[in-house]
Amino acid sequence: MTAADLGWNEDLEREFAPHAKQGRLAARLVRETTINYGALVVEEDGGIDEVDVILSGKVWHDAACDADLPAVGDWVAIEMGEEGDSPVIRARLGRMSCFSRKLPGNSSEEQVIGANVDVVTVVTDPGSDHNPRRMERYFTLIRRSGADPLVLINKADAFPEDHCEAAKAELQVLWPEAEIHVVSALEGSGLEILKSHLKPGITMCVVGSSGVGKSTLVNQLMGEEWQWTSEVNEVTGKGRHTTTARELVILPGGGMLIDNPGMREIQMWTDEQTLRESFADVEALTTQCKFHDCKHGSDKGCAIRAAVESGELEIERLESFLRLDEEVEKLTQRAKKRQMATERWAKRNRKVKARNLEDRIELERERRGEWR
Numbered sequence: 001m002t003a004a005d006l007g008w009n010e011d012l013e014r015e016f017a018p019h020a021k022q023g024r025l026a027a028r029l030v031r032e033t034t035i036n037y038g039a040l041v042v043e044e045d046g047g048i049d050e051v052d053v054i055l056s057g058k059v060w061h062d063a064a065c066d067a068d069l070p071a072v073g074d075w076v077a078i079e080m081g082e083e084g085d086s087p088v089i090r091a092r093l094g095r096m097s098c099f100s101r102k103l104p105g106n107s108s109e110e111q112v113i114g115a116n117v118d119v120v121t122v123v124t125d126p127g128s129d130h131n132p133r134r135m136e137r138y139f140t141l142i143r144r145s146g147a148d149p150l151v152l153i154n155k156a157d158a159f160p161e162d163h164c165e166a167a168k169a170e171l172q173v174l175w176p177e178a179e180i181h182v183v184s185a186l187e188g189s190g191l192e193i194l195k196s197h198l199k200p201g202i203t204m205c206v207v208g209s210s211g212v213g214k215s216t217l218v219n220q221l222m223g224e225e226w227q228w229t230s231e232v233n234e235v236t237g238k239g240r241h242t243t244t245a246r247e248l249v250i251l252p253g254g255g256m257l258i259d260n261p262g263m264r265e266i267q268m269w270t271d272e273q274t275l276r277e278s279f280a281d282v283e284a285l286t287t288q289c290k291f292h293d294c295k296h297g298s299d300k301g302c303a304i305r306a307a308v309e310s311g312e313l314e315i316e317r318l319e320s321f322l323r324l325d326e327e328v329e330k331l332t333q334r335a336k337k338r339q340m341a342t343e344r345w346a347k348r349n350r351k352v353k354a355r356n357l358e359d360r361i362e363l364e365r366e367r368r369g370e371w372r
C-alpha cells in the first residue's frame with residue numbers, strides 16, 4: 001500500500017511541504033473515538049503504518065466549530081514524538097470535499113460524516129423505497145459536500161424493465177448530470193458499477209434506506225474478513241455479522257469505504273426530513289393541538305382530529321401521516337440498536353488490541369532475557 005492508494009495527491013503534497021520541513025508525517029484518519037483517532041501514517045520510507053493519535057490543544061482551540069475538527073477521512077500532519085509518546089495531530093490539511101449534515105433543531109452545528117469523500121453512492125429500489133423527495137434530500141447533501149453522486153436503483157431482477165426505467169427517469173430529472181444505474185446486486189451488476197468507481201485512492205460512502213441491499217453490495221466488495229454490520233439481533237443487540245467498527249476501510253480490490261454510525265444517522269435524518277416536508281400541512285396543524293405531545297388519537301383539543309371532522313383533512317392522509325411517523329420511530333430505534341452494537345464491537349476490539357500490546361511486551365522481555 002502507498003500514500004496514493006490512500007488518496008494522497010499533489011495538492012496535499014504542496015500543502016504539506018512546510019509540515020514535512022518540521023519533521024511531521026502525513027496521515028489519514030480512519031477511526032474516531034471519544035479519546036483519540038486511528039490513523040494510517042505515511043512513514044519516511046513511504047510505508048504505511050497504523051497508529052493511534054491524539055489531538056493537540058492548539059488544533060482543538062483553533063477550530064471555530066465541531067465541523068472544523070479533524071474527522072474520519074481527513075489528512076493531518078502528525079508529530080510522532082519520542083518513543084512511548086502518543087503521536088499528536090498538529091494540523092488538519094484542507095478538505096477536497098466534506099460529506100456532512102446539519103444537526104436537527106435550530107442549531108447551525110454541522111456533523112461531519114466523512115472528509116475527502118470522492119463519491120457518495122445512494123442505493124434505492126424501484127419499489128417501496130422509490131421516493132424522489134427523499135432523493136432530492138440526498139442530492140442536496142451531496143451537492144454541498146463536493147463529492148460526485150452515484151445512484152444505484154437495485155433489485156432490477158424483481159421488477160419489469162420499463163418500471164425500473166421510469167423510476168430512473170424520475171430521479172434523473174432531479175440531477176441531470178448524476179450517474180444513475182438500474183442494477184441487481186443478486187445478479188452482480190451493482191458490484192460491477194461500484195468497482196468501476198473504486199479505483200485506488202478513491203473514497204466512497206454508501207447511504208440508503210434499510211433493506212435496499214447496501215450490505216449485499218458492500219459485502220461483495222469486502223471479501224471474507226470484513227462484513228458490513230447488517231441485521232442486529234433483536235434479543236442480544238449484537239450484529240449478525242460480527243465485525244469490527246472500522247470506519248474507513250481499504251478494500252481488497254482498491255479504493256476505500258467509509259462506514260460509521262453517522263452514516264446511519266444520515267439515513268434517519270433524511271427520511272425524517274422527507275416525511276416532515278411531505279406532510280408540512282399536517283405538521284402545521286399539529287402545532288395547534290392543545291398538548292404538545294398530542295398523539296392525535298382521542299386526545300382533547302386535537303387540531304388534526306378537528307380538521308378531519310370538518311372535512312379539511314382527509315382521514316386517509318391523516319392515517320398515512322400517523323403510520324409514517326411510526327415508521328420513522330421504528331427506523332430510529334433500529335439505528336440506535338445498530339449504533340450500540342457497533343460501539344460494543346469497537347470497545348471489544350480496543351481490549352483485544354490492548355491485550356496484544358501486553359503480549360508483545362512480554363515477548364520482548366523474554367527476548368531480552370528479562371522474563372521472570
Ligand SMILES: Nc1nc2c(ncn2[C@@H]2O[C@H](COP(=O)(O)OP(=O)(O)OP(=O)(O)O)[C@@H](O)[C@H]2O)c(=O)[nH]1
Nearest residue numbers: 155158184185186209210211212213214215216230
Ligand atoms: N431481488 C433482489 N433482492 C435483493 C437484491 N439485493 C439485495 N436484496 C435483498 O434485500 C434484502 C435486504 O438486503 P440488505 O443488503 O440487507 O439491505 P441493507 O440496505 O443493507 O439493509 P440494512 O442493513 O437494514 O441497512 C435481503 O434479503 C437481500 O437478499 C437484489 O438485487 N435483488
Ligand SMILES: [Zn+2]
Nearest residue numbers: 289294296302
Ligand atoms: Zn393532535
